[in-house]
Amino acid sequence: MKISRRGFVKLVIGGTSAAVLVAAAWLLGTRPGRETLLSLTEQPVASKSVTLTVNGARETLDVKANATLLEALREDLDLRGAKPGCLNGECGACTVLLDGLPVYSCQRLAVELSGHSVTTIEGLSGGASLTPLQQAFQDEGAFQCGFCTPGFIVTATALLESTPRPSELQVRQALSGNLCRCGSYAHVVKAVLAAAEAT
Ligand code: FES
Ligand code: FES
Incomplete structure (x- = not known):
């Protein structure tokens, strides 16, 4: 044939x-x-409409079937805080909260998230002020280039929500899915513990 x-x-x-x-x-x-x-590889990919809540606002987006949540946030909503690091579920730079839990946004398809709620680093403080955790990162100098920082802060925010007084080990375990190429880990842990202490 x-x-x-x-x-x-x-x-x-x-x-x-x-x-x-x-x-x-x-x-x-x-x-x-x-x-x-x-x-x-040049065939057009179908688009679909999805409605989700992003940082408290209801958003309806037309997204390609293969678009990740990270792409939808950065390209459709211009929320650039979540970073494209490895795009492979390894570095955590793209971490956002999905219904309150930290997820790698590069590993979730936007079309699957209708009805869900997403919080990005931009939505944590709800305005111009910093959250106590963000302030602690600044005070402790818990970053160098800052590329990984939104992911760390989002993950740590979820930790402090569920465990307001974590031990150092719990902080390290919770942040084990976030990588920092500048090696700021010690300062990051200090910042999270300081934020827990201060609240
Ligand atoms: S960019 Fe998503 S885990 Fe690295
Ligand atoms: S501060 Fe540069 S990657 Fe973490």
Whole structure:
């Protein structure tokens, strides 16, 4: 059985998985060329409307089916506090609160979050002032370049919500999913403990 290039692309546009088609084509002896394979990656991705609450405000967004929550926050809502670090669920720079719990926003699809509530670093203080934890980060000098800082503060905020007086070990455990390339860990832990002490 032969599949022409045109027929192959038609099947893809019709919704059949590219991976399945490529595998079938190879099994049947058809070798889709480089041009055909490249064209598969250029197919438009469907968009969907999602309504969620972000920093207390109801937002309705038109997002691509493959857009992450991080992309939706940064590109659709211009909330740039959550950072694209590894984009692989390892560094924690993109951490936001989803229904009060810290999540890696690079690992969640925006289309799945209709009806949910998201809080970013921008929404923690609700205004121009700093939260006690943010103030403690500043007072303790708990950062150097600051790229990781929003993620640490969001994660630590959730910790202090659930455990207002954490031990040093609990702080270290809670922050174990956040990485700092500048090595500010000792100051970060001090800041979280100081904020817990002050409240
Ligand atoms: S950018 Fe999301 S975990 Fe690193
Ligand atoms: S302060 Fe630079 S990565 Fe943490």
